[in-house]
Amino acid sequence: MGASNRSQPVALGVAGGTGSGKTTVAEAILDAVGRDRIASLAQDSYYRDVDWQSDEELLGHNFDHPQALDSELLVAHLRALKAGEAIDVPVYDFVAHRRKAETVRVEARPVILLEGILLFVEPPLRQLLDFKIFVDTDSDVRLIRRIHRDIQERGRTLEDVIRQYLETVRPMHLEFVEPSKRWADVIVPEGGENRVALGMVIARLEQLLGA
Secondary structure, X not given: OHHXXXXXXXXXXXXXXXXXXXXXXXXXXXXXXXXXXXXXXXXXXXXXXXXXXXXXXXXXXXXXXXXXXXXXXXXXXXXXXXXXXXXXXXXXXXOOOEEEEEEEEEOOOOEEEEEOOOOOOOHHHHOOOOEEEEEEOOHHHHHHHHHHHHHHHHOOOHHHHHHHHHHHHHHHHHHHHHHHHHHOOEEEEOHHHOHHHHHHHHHHHHHHHOO
């Protein structure tokens, strides 16, 4: 009976603010369901490739607005995966703020796991998701995690991270990210630390798969 349920992949979206714990939730799902059954995508890979003309242009760019993301390509890729087709995912360099020349091949799997801040904002993208999770974490915790990540992994200074947070990250969170949780099927407080909620999410995903 389960085979008919798996005729088309199940698309799962994990959204939430910066530093909310989306990646931890996604990793827990990958481990529980099985990485061999999941095509995993990050919305961060789909930043538009901008030919920066100056440092001022780069500094003034709002990376936290939905228009900074190539949602058209992401929607096309999600549709292809749901149709059983492989895709070539862009690789974004967060230090140079450009796409790299290479891409990453992602094969179709029974589950498509998509993670990103603005997943539920764009209707064409939201409508392709069969199960939507919003990871809800206090703003002070999210800011601390953001500072740590951007300094350690992306070569940013503390001053630059705080500037961007105040100028675009926080305003865009309040305008777009926070209101988008109304579209979620499940809201997970405290992210990956919430083992009870994670257990419910994984059980629901297995049910959707007909396992």
